[in-house]
Amino acid sequence: MSFIDKLRSGELADARTILKADPGLAQFREENGVSAVLIARYLGHADFAREIADAHPGIDLWEAAALGDQTRTAELLDNGLEDVNAVNADGFTPLGLACYFGHLEEARLLLERGANPNIISANPMAYLPIHSALAGGHKEIIALLIQKGAEVDEPSGSDWTPLHYVAESGDIETAQLLIKAGARTGYTRDDGKTALEVAEENGFTDLARLLATSAG
Known part of the structure; x- marks a missing residue:
C-alpha cells in the first residue's frame, strides 16, 4: 500500500515509516489538489498532519490554517504569496478551515489580515466560517465571528x-x-x-x- 493508502486506512506507523524513507511524499496531492496535510487533518490525525508539514516546510495558507500555524500564515500573507479569501481545492477559505479545526488565534489572525467571515465555501456544503465553527462546536470562534460581522441567518448547503x-x-x-x-x-x-x-x-x-x- 502507498503512503496515502496507509494514511487513509489509519495505519499511521506504516505511513510514518514510508514518509521517513521518502520525505518528498509530504508534498503529495491528490488529482483534485487536496494535500496529504489536509487529508491527515480531515481524518482526525492532527499530530501526523503536523509531522507531514514538518517534512514539507513550504505548506500553503490553507494547510497552515488547518494546522493553526500562525507563523507560517503571517509569513505567507506578509510576502503577498497567498490571497486570504481564496478557496482551496476543497472549496474552503483559510478562515473556514481554521474555524472548523478550532484554531481561535489563527482565525483571529486571518480576520485581522482581511479575511471575510461571510464567504460561502465553493462546494456542496455551502458553509460559511460560522457553520464550520458550529460543526466543530467551537464557541469562542463563533463569538469572534459574530463580533466581526458574520451572517447569523445564512443557511448551509x-x-x-x-x-x-x-x-x-x-x-x-x-x-x-x-x-x-x-x-x-x-x-x-x-x-x-x-x-x-x-x-x-x-x-x-x-x-x-x-x-x-x-x-x-
Whole structure:
C-alpha cells in the first residue's frame, strides 16, 4: 500500500515509516489538489498532519490554517504569496478551515489580515466560517465571528441555519449569542422544521423555551 493508502486506512506507523524513507511524499496531492496535510487533518490525525508539514516546510495558507500555524500564515500573507479569501481545492477559505479545526488565534489572525467571515465555501456544503465553527462546536470562534460581522441567518448547503445547528446540539449559550446578534428563529429548513421544532424533538427543553420566547 502507498503512503496515502496507509494514511487513509489509519495505519499511521506504516505511513510514518514510508514518509521517513521518502520525505518528498509530504508534498503529495491528490488529482483534485487536496494535500496529504489536509487529508491527515480531515481524518482526525492532527499530530501526523503536523509531522507531514514538518517534512514539507513550504505548506500553503490553507494547510497552515488547518494546522493553526500562525507563523507560517503571517509569513505567507506578509510576502503577498497567498490571497486570504481564496478557496482551496476543497472549496474552503483559510478562515473556514481554521474555524472548523478550532484554531481561535489563527482565525483571529486571518480576520485581522482581511479575511471575510461571510464567504460561502465553493462546494456542496455551502458553509460559511460560522457553520464550520458550529460543526466543530467551537464557541469562542463563533463569538469572534459574530463580533466581526458574520451572517447569523445564512443557511448551509443542507439548508440549516446556525440556529438549526445549535438546536441539534442543545448549545443554549451559543443560541443566546446568535439570537442577540439578530438570528431569526422562524426560518424553516427544507424538511419543514424550525430550530424550535428541532430542539423540541431532541428534548432540549430549556433551549426550546428560549427559542419560543425569542420567536422572530
